[in-house]
Amino acid sequence: MSDTKLGTTGYATVIFDLDGTLLNTIEDLHLALAHALDACGLAPATLAQTQARVGNGRAKLIERSLPASASPELTTRVTSAFDHYYAAHKNDHTHPYPGMVELAARLRDEGRRVAVVSNKSNYAVRELMDSYYPGVFDVAMGSSDTVPKKPNRIMVDTALTRLGAAAQADAAAGRAVYVGDSEVDVATAANADLPCIAVSWGFRTVEQLRAAGAATIASTADELAHAIRG
16 A cells, blocks of 8 residues: 655545446457357347446346346356456457556555455456556455445445555545446445546446536546546
8 A cells, every 4th residue: 555645635545446437348348248148149239238238247237238038047148158258358458548547656656545446356357457557556346246336335445444544534534535437436436425526438428427416527537637636
């Protein structure tokens, strides 16, 4: 964890979403879903449909892509096909959003505590963070069988606990913020009693973010930096 004294204003603890916020993962997610549906003889989803269905984790993505009449057995087959494909191809087209690697590193260098909480599987979070943000984040955690997915606040609370007492104090004092790109993230921040900065470069439009209740929306990494430091 960063031990540099924080000498700047703004939020001292920053918790980021991953997909659609730090990394553009949508093409690899879409290709994994397309493969799984095709392998099970089902109609494909468009990229736009996939993008609209992500945010609540792999299980919800698959559920939203299957017919309402899908049996548990079919759901299991599609899930297995998705998992096998994504494990091998999760980083074929994935890439960071412009300026975000540099911003995350600068925030940590300034002494701010930075963490990632994602509904993506924990193994994928670890591997992708190692590829694009090695050594930058104090905590990076994905979904598991023991921690409820966002928008439940437990994942955020767990990250704050792992960051330590100073981060928990930041949250209590209004010096912690949550950054994300979807209505799931806006709800997560609200459930965790944290202010939210939404970003418009991810998987939802500005109009969708506003409808979800986002009060602050950044359209570039520089705008996000200003909102965090402001």
